[in-house]
Amino acid sequence: MSKLVVSNLSINRAELPVVSSLDIAVESGAISVVLGSNGAGKTTLLEGLSGIIPVASGSIAIDGREIQKARPGVRSREGLAHVEQGRTVFRQLTTEENLRVSLHSGSDLAEAYALFPELVQRRTVKASLLSGGEQQMLVIARALLTRPKVLLIDEMSAGLAPVIVTRLMSAVRKLADNGLAVLLVEQFAALALSIGNRAYVMRRGRVVHDGDCMKLLKSPDELHRLYLGG
Amino acid sequence: MNALLTSAVAGLTAGGTYALLGVCAVFTYRLVAVVNFTGAAIGTAGTFVLIALYEAGFPLWPSVLAGIAAGTVVGVAIGFIMTRWFGEASASTKAAVTVALLVGIIAIGLRLTGGQHPHNMPELFPGSAFRMAGVEVTIASVLTIGLAALFTILADLFLNNTKVGLNLRALADRPMAAELLGIRVQMLSLLVWGMTGAFTTFALMIIAPQRSPNFMTLSLLVVPALAAALVGLFRSFWRTLAGGIGLGLVEGMASSVDSVSQYRSAIPFLVVLAVLLWSQREARWDEAR
Numbered sequence: 399m400s401k402l403v404v405s406n407l408s409i410n411r412a413e414l415p416v417v418s419s420l421d422i423a424v425e426s427g428a429i430s431v432v433l434g435s436n437g438a439g440k441t442t443l444l445e446g447l448s449g450i451i452p453v454a455s456g457s458i459a460i461d462g463r464e465i466q467k468a469r470p471g472v473r474s475r476e477g478l479a480h481v482e483q484g485r486t487v488f489r490q491l492t493t494e495e496n497l498r499v500s501l502h503s504g505s506d507l508a509e510a511y512a513l514f515p516e517l518v519q520r521r522t523v524k525a526s527l528l529s530g531g532e533q534q535m536l537v538i539a540r541a542l543l544t545r546p547k548v549l550l551i552d553e554m555s556a557g558l559a560p561v562i563v564t565r566l567m568s569a570v571r572k573l574a575d576n577g578l579a580v581l582l583v584e585q586f587a588a589l590a591l592s593i594g595n596r597a598y599v600m601r602r603g604r605v606v607h608d609g610d611c612m613k614l615l616k617s618p619d620e621l622h623r624l625y626l627g628g
Numbered sequence: 629m630n631a632l633l634t635s636a637v638a639g640l641t642a643g644g645t646y647a648l649l650g651v652c653a654v655f656t657y658r659l660v661a662v663v664n665f666t667g668a669a670i671g672t673a674g675t676f677v678l679i680a681l682y683e684a685g686f687p688l689w690p691s692v693l694a695g696i697a698a699g700t701v702v703g704v705a706i707g708f709i710m711t712r713w714f715g716e717a718s719a720s721t722k723a724a725v726t727v728a729l730l731v732g733i734i735a736i737g738l739r740l741t742g743g744q745h746p747h748n749m750p751e752l753f754p755g756s757a758f759r760m761a762g763v764e765v766t767i768a769s770v771l772t773i774g775l776a777a778l779f780t781i782l783a784d785l786f787l788n789n790t791k792v793g794l795n796l797r798a799l800a801d802r803p804m805a806a807e808l809l810g811i812r813v814q815m816l817s818l819l820v821w822g823m824t825g826a827f828t829t830f831a832l833m834i835i836a837p838q839r840s841p842n843f844m845t846l847s848l849l850v851v852p853a854l855a856a857a858l859v860g861l862f863r864s865f866w867r868t869l870a871g872g873i874g875l876g877l878v879e880g881m882a883s884s885v886d887s888v889s890q891y892r893s894a895i896p897f898l899v900v901l902a903v904l905l906w907s908q909r910e911a912r913w914d915e916a917r
């Protein structure tokens with residue numbers, strides 16, 4: 399059975415439906431990629447999953463346990479981690495303090511530094527002074543230390559140089575290979591599809607495509623058509 | 629000259645209380661992002677539990693502890709209202725809510741304590757600690773100032789050296805990100821409310837005998853406290869501390885000068901105005917550069 403199962407999920411924003419009757423699944427050890435143009439509802443979907451905003455109807459289950467009514471903190475303790483859009487580091491805290499906030503009895507700072515050795519020499523630097531790439535590494539590492547079963551990542555490549563994006567993508571692939579279930583939201587498709595397993599394309603709050611990442615990667619025309627509609 | 633000094637020193641106790649209440653206000657603002665107008669009212673509620681028990685014949689110190697416990701509970705209750713129903717509200721909405729709560733608490737407090745009816749408030753720390761320039765400095769004033777400094781130092785140590793303190797700083801920085809990491813946000817916020825409730829109550833117990841111990845006047849001590857917090861721009865504990873003491877001293881001196889003494893309750897207002905104008909000027913200076 400899939401680690402994360404989302405069925406028939408609808409989410410409203412300001413009373414208007416933004417996500418409608420959506421079905422999505424993520425397996426352990428796999429990356430499900432969610433693509434879609436601006437305003438398709440990707441961020442809304444992730445915020446509904448992690449509990450930042452309430453869902454209107456439908457269910458969200460981790461290992462078969464429904465969590466759609468729980469507060470964000472409870473969902474986190476059930477094994478869900480959400481790396482938000484916009485690199486939400488604790489600005490006034492140092493790199494290491496950011497990591498220590500999410501340190502649990504079962505986790506170790508060394509895991510974070512093993513994933514991103516770049517952060518070691520930035521340990522005592524205030525997070526607001528890190529580069530964009532470093533901040534993105536920090537929020538991913540921080541989420542990892544909560545020992546999640548499912549990791550949601552929203553637009554981690556936004557505004558970053560291609561070489562950094564490649565670096566982040568390979569780190570995320572490594573996490574999935576170690577058994578994590580990853581739901582990766584991206585606007586720029588090619589790289590995400592190259593590391594992902596299952597691909598969903600969203601348009602106006604609905605899933606308009608559900609298939610294999612490799613297949614979609616090899617047919618750019620199909621992808622283009624899905625993005626633009628028609 | 630000596631008369632002026634005497635009255636300045638007499639203002640120290642009030643100054644220490646303003647400082648302690650102000651530091652608690654800054655603590656609350658920095659950690660749970662609420663400009664709390666109920667600060668002094670929370671302490672007043674605890675103080676009146678002490679008065680009621682004392683008047684009923686209970687021994688003093690157990691009554692003090694019971695009063696502090698009561699103040700803590702009232703603080704947590706208000707914190708619960710603020711986090712449960714107004715957690716997502718803007719800073720100004722939250723401040724407005726605490727003003728409304730203040731009005732409610734004063735109304736209930738006056739009703740329960742018999743309005744202007746005089747109460748027998750025991751002096752917890754009678755006597756003078758030492759003489760300074762020929763003037764008696766009371767134990768109460770040394771204690772309130774000491775307590776304010778202690779709170780400042782402890783808050784600093786606590787925030788910078790413990791895991792709970794670290795979580796609190798994270799919470800103050802980005803509440804949602806903290807909650808997404810599984811931090812028990814609500815419990816932490818209530819801890820802040822409880823801690824400030826306890827300290828505030830003790831401060832008010834010390835100052836109550838020197839004021840008319842009536843629920844409303846004590847609750848309105850929040851005005852000079854917030855003025856002190858403003859001197860610290862709601863960020864710096866030490867500047868708030870200095871602001872509170874300074875306010876007490878100026879108030880004390882004003883009370884000895886006949887022509888201004890009846891306006892001395894306006895002093896916090898003048899301080900607020902001065903700080904606001906000054907910080908405006910600084911902002912304009914920043915823009916100009």
Ligand SMILES: Nc1ncnc2c1ncn2[C@@H]1O[C@H](COP(=O)(O)OP(=O)(O)OP(=O)(O)O)[C@@H](O)[C@H]1O
Nearest residue numbers: 411412416434435436437438439440441442443585
């Ligand atoms: N706070 C809000 N209040 C009301 N409507 C909102 C709010 N946030 C987003 N929306 C609307 O919801 C829709 C989906 O927005 P969302 O941010 O989920 O899209 P997205 O797919 O993440 O886009 P992007 O790729 O630009 O990040 C948009 O039409 C947007 O206008």
Ligand SMILES: [Mg+2]
Nearest residue numbers: 440441483553
């Ligand atoms: Mg988005």
